[in-house]
Amino acid sequence: MNPTRLTVAAGAAATALLLAGCSGGGLGGGGTDPADVAPAGEVEPREISWLLSRPADGGVITTMEQLADEYAAEHPGFELNLITTPDRPSYIQRLETLAAAKELPELFDIDATPFAQKLADQGRMMDAEALLTDIGVHDDYRPAALSYQRFDDGSLYMVPFEFQVELFWYNTALFEKAGVEVPATLDDFPAMCEDLRAAGTTPIALDGQDQWPLERYMAYQPFRASGNDFVRDLKRADASLADPVGRDAVAWIAALGEAGCFQEGFSSTGYADAQALFTSGKAAVYNIGTWELANLATDALDAGVRDDVDYFTLPVTDGAATAENEYVSPSGIGMAVNARTYDPLVRDFLEFALTRYPELYAKTGAISPTTTAETTIPDNATPLYERAVAEADAVGDVSAMPWDTQLDPTSNSRLQQELTLLVQGDITADEFVTTMDATIAEHGAAAFE
């Protein structure tokens, strides 16, 4: 083939690809109207799948497996195929790839992210508010559990399966040894860290490898100052980190770094290693949710520290806009119902499962997303277990939204990276603010147009 012919052929191939690409981009909406939660027709049993991101041996999966078996006994031919990818970043990649290929299964887990909002806008997820109401369980749910799953406009497309509160677990013996008190306000954190450091203790154990635990700290000051308003404005570039609320948050994070709050090399410390720092008595504080109750408030906890562990909730700030009992109380990743595959069977199974789920789930020792079931305290629990469960019952209606579910993915990645650098002292607070404002201005504004 001569060069001219080769060029023409390559050009034709590229054009064909471009056209193919263009035609592939025009994705249609769902197969069922998202509000039509009670479709007419017979229940025809078949296999349905749930793509989920939860621990394989956790309470949600074991409970749903039990319910699916019970339903299958009454409906021969039915099967619930659970496909779990507990590692969240891997799960999100899988979910997004399947969404792009329009191959999402009947049920799939998703947070209230901008990506989920796009799926909802395209009519690809059933209206969970209508579904839960139609099934008759809507009012059973804790307002905070539903609120966590809602988009900014208040719409609800995900069903919660759990409820957690995130607490600051601390070692009373190490606090006593260093002569420090539980911080009364967030501003007391740097001083607490310095005193603990001076006593030869790692102040706070942090899983830096997964990045979201450090991002939680970024959310605390703004949540106390303005609830979730600041992050909702910031993610659209309608607010700036140079604003007073943002400045205070950045300065606080920098102060935590300067005070040596986290263990050396925290950015390469994984989840299990960070927890081991606390449970082995090397670190004094550990910020984690009640999903770890089995490890922190039962006899599974090292006997050497078991009697020394206590917790405190997110401290307030002077003039805080949110109440003491309002902090991060997530209801976990939610379950969305695919509108394209929604039919009488899916509706019938969800009614069966969601009405029985809370009671069975609470028996596993977990906290139900509804107010209708009382958590069974395990026999090997320490007194902390019951206290933490009671704490969950006492939370206010406003939950601090984790920033990783709020920001667009590009800004979120950059924020996580820059936070590590800020805490390590590799960049200044001003550099942090400039970089993040520029990133959010370019990507956040476009993502939420």
Added chain:
Amino acid sequence: MLPHRSRVAVLVFLLPPLLLYGVAVLLPILQSLGLSLFRWDGITPMEFVGLDNYVRMLGRDDVFWQAFANTLGYLAICLVLQLGGALVVASLLVALRRGRELIKTLYLLPAVISTVAIAFLFRQIYSLDPVGLLNQALDMVGLDGLQQAWLSNVSTVLVAVSVPEGWRFTGLYMLIIYAALMAVPAELEEAARLDGASRWQVFTKIRFPYIRPVWVTTAIMATTYALRGFDIPYLLTNGGPGQASELVTTYMYKSAFSHTDYGYASAISVFIVVECLVAVGLIIALLRRKENA
């Protein structure tokens, strides 16, 4: 000139692999080229943006340039370890009379261990708490002041993620170079030695020129592999802390699968293809010039 039947036979045998190569390699490259002209998150309609992804990549994205600089550093460390290390070990191996097979096997071993295992191994080696092998060794020789979290320090992390990749394939390239060195005619070296050539002169005037074609191939392989390096940095640090160990490849992966910015990720992938072609071209040109000199 081949007779007609032979030409048909050659075509029949060459066409299937060529077609396979076209579908598996050239088509995705062309597809990436097409996709790089669009903004697409995978679920909303594609938006044609022309060259904006390239303008953003080359003009507005500081992370991309940081990743590119890191890639060059990563490449340099890998090449020194893989080519330099392989040449030294292979030369010593040629001089060795006993135990060659054992040493070859030991050096080759890392190339057959899974990447995940290597990443896990090096995470333990670099660890500060609990104290890993490297920090223990420093302590034993009295250099405890140098102990640190190697994967968390922005000054050391790039070297820390490059070393496992370099170490991993040194044995493989050593084997290739060793085979080439074994093929150097003994009478040539003997004649040179009789004429009074030193060991260094024998190496530079006889051995190396003789293995130059193999060296070029090895250099191309090592360079393209290093430029496409992804797994160990991704598993060890995920590009962090900050962007200190971010490579162009890990950044491309994140752009596609974390940021769902498929058009931009395609533009980066096109850059990687061009980068590899330029690197290979430079190696060939450089070595040809030396050959002609």
